[in-house]
Amino acid sequence: MTQPQPDWDPYSSAASANQSAGYDDQRRRCPVAYSDALGWSLFRHRDVVSALTDDAMFSNMVSAHLSVPNGIDPPQHTEYRRIIDRYFSIDRMEALEPRCQEIARQAVQALPINGELDVMAEFAPEFALQSQCAFLGWPADLHRPLRDWVRKNHAATRSRDRDAMSAVAFEFDRHIRAVLEERRTTGSEGCDVASELLRERLGDRTLNDQEIVSILRNWTVGELATISTCIGILIAFLAEHASMQRLLRAQPSLLPAAIEEILRIGSPLVSSRRRTRHRVRIGGCEIEAGERVTLMWASANRDESTFEHPDEFRLDRNPALNLLYGAGLHVCPGAPLARLELRVLMEELLASVELTPSTSSRPIRAVYPASGFSAYTVRVTKR
Numbered sequence: 125m126t127q128p129q130p131d132w133d134p135y136s137s138a139a140s141a142n143q144s145a146g147y148d149d150q151r152r153r154c155p156v157a158y159s160d161a162l163g164w165s166l167f168r169h170r171d172v173v174s175a176l177t178d179d180a181m182f183s184n185m186v187s188a189h190l191s192v193p194n195g196i197d198p199p200q201h202t203e204y205r206r207i208i209d210r211y212f213s214i215d216r217m218e219a220l221e222p223r224c225q226e227i228a229r230q231a232v233q234a235l236p237i238n239g240e241l242d243v244m245a246e247f248a249p250e251f252a253l254q255s256q257c258a259f260l261g262w263p264a265d266l267h268r269p270l271r272d273w274v275r276k277n278h279a280a281t282r283s284r285d286r287d288a289m290s291a292v293a294f295e296f297d298r299h300i301r302a303v304l305e306e307r308r309t310t311g312s313e314g315c316d317v318a319s320e321l322l323r324e325r326l327g328d329r330t331l332n333d334q335e336i337v338s339i340l341r342n343w344t345v346g347e348l349a350t351i352s353t354c355i356g357i358l359i360a361f362l363a364e365h366a367s368m369q370r371l372l373r374a375q376p377s378l379l380p381a382a383i384e385e386i387l388r389i390g391s392p393l394v395s396s397r398r399r400t401r402h403r404v405r406i407g408g409c410e411i412e413a414g415e416r417v418t419l420m421w422a423s424a425n426r427d428e429s430t431f432e433h434p435d436e437f438r439l440d441r442n443p444a445l446n447l448l449y450g451a452g453l454h455v456c457p458g459a460p461l462a463r464l465e466l467r468v469l470m471e472e473l474l475a476s477v478e479l480t481p482s483t484s485s486r487p488i489r490a491v492y493p494a495s496g497f498s499a500y501t502v503r504v505t506k507r
């Protein structure tokens with residue numbers, strides 16, 4: 125089979141300079157586009173939704189490495205989700221809220237009043253880490269290795285260094301396996317997430333270490349990087365729209381919907397992968413069986429045929445169309461946790477400080493595969 129000619133390159137300087145603008149342009153010119161890096165990328169909302177909802181045609185088994193539940197198809201995927209979804213129940217989120225508020229309060233109290241800080245270096249990752257550890261019930265001595273691990277993971281992903289990525293994944297596994305071993309030897313009495321996962325049953329057996337490590341790795345990768353990115357996008361938007369800060373202070377009940385609309389425009393996640401099971405025709409293109417397909421969230425959520433004037437912040441849009449947390453079988457199980465963390469942090473920020481863009485430092489946009497900002501400096505004043 126001959127390889128299609130590339131239509132675009134996600135790593136090109138043009139695509140990276142301003143990812144949203146680059147994807148908007150690509151969606152208008154060539155909405156189903158081939159690249160050597162990503163295979164077939166789907167840029168339109170309707171094409172992404174049709175891939176998300178056609179499990180007979182699109183598979184999530186895109187890698188030889190075990191990835192629970194992201195890289196698994198039904199019926200096994202359904203079994204895993206039955207276990208996983210319980211960890212994000214309303215009751216659990218309500219129980220976690222006070223601790224999450226405390227972490228947010230401490231983070232906001234430590235802000236430099238009448239000073240500036242780079243949200244991406246000095247604020248967002250630490251809040252994400254603290255909240256993640258609170259959710260997982262992980263001890264303070266795991267915070268530092270996790271912090272180092274996130275930094276190394278980010279560097280390895282950015283440099284596309286496969287050996288470094290494997291080494292970082294291995295390092296994470298080592299930390300988690302040590303936690304599991306410890307929980308096992310202390311009789312799994314604990315009520316943290318690792319101890320609970322050790323007791324979970326999949327049919328007639330317990331989950332094995334490889335499955336638990338994979339679940340925890342996905343929760344950690346899913347959480348730390350994406351939550352940080354979201355915080356950067358939200359703070360930047362608020363800093364640049366003083367009227368929005370006033371509106372949300374006056375009507376805090378608008379905050380959950382406002383967060384999702386800001387993140388629709390700003391797209392914290394760029395893409396996810398699939399593989400075709402059979403030959404499929406999509407967006408006028410014939411894609412063979414077994415091909416790599418990339419769902420471009422960062423484009424689909426800004427598709428003007430679904431979201432009129434996509435750059436405008438509007439609270440009257442249909443939330444069911446927002447693909448922030450995906451859709452279909454693989455819809456994000458961690459959405460309730462993400463929503464909780466982002467809401468309580470924004471509540472604390474809005475209650476305590478005014479945010480304005482820095483007058484001395486310019487924002488630096490993240491480049492693919494990261495999203496949002498790699499640096500965003502904000503000025504903080506007391507309310």
Ligand code: HEM
Binds near residue numbers: 193194344461463
């Ligand atoms: C604002 C933050 C977050 C965003 C924007 C986000 C977004 C998404 C999206 C779009 C998907 C669908 C991927 C696909 O269809 O291929 C997804 C799946 C997933 N997310 Fe999230 N997520 C966030 C936070 C979290 C958190 C906090 C966790 C867990 C602690 C998490 C765990 C997962 C997992 C395990 C999946 C795979 C689900 C499956 O394959 O069945 N995410 N997320």
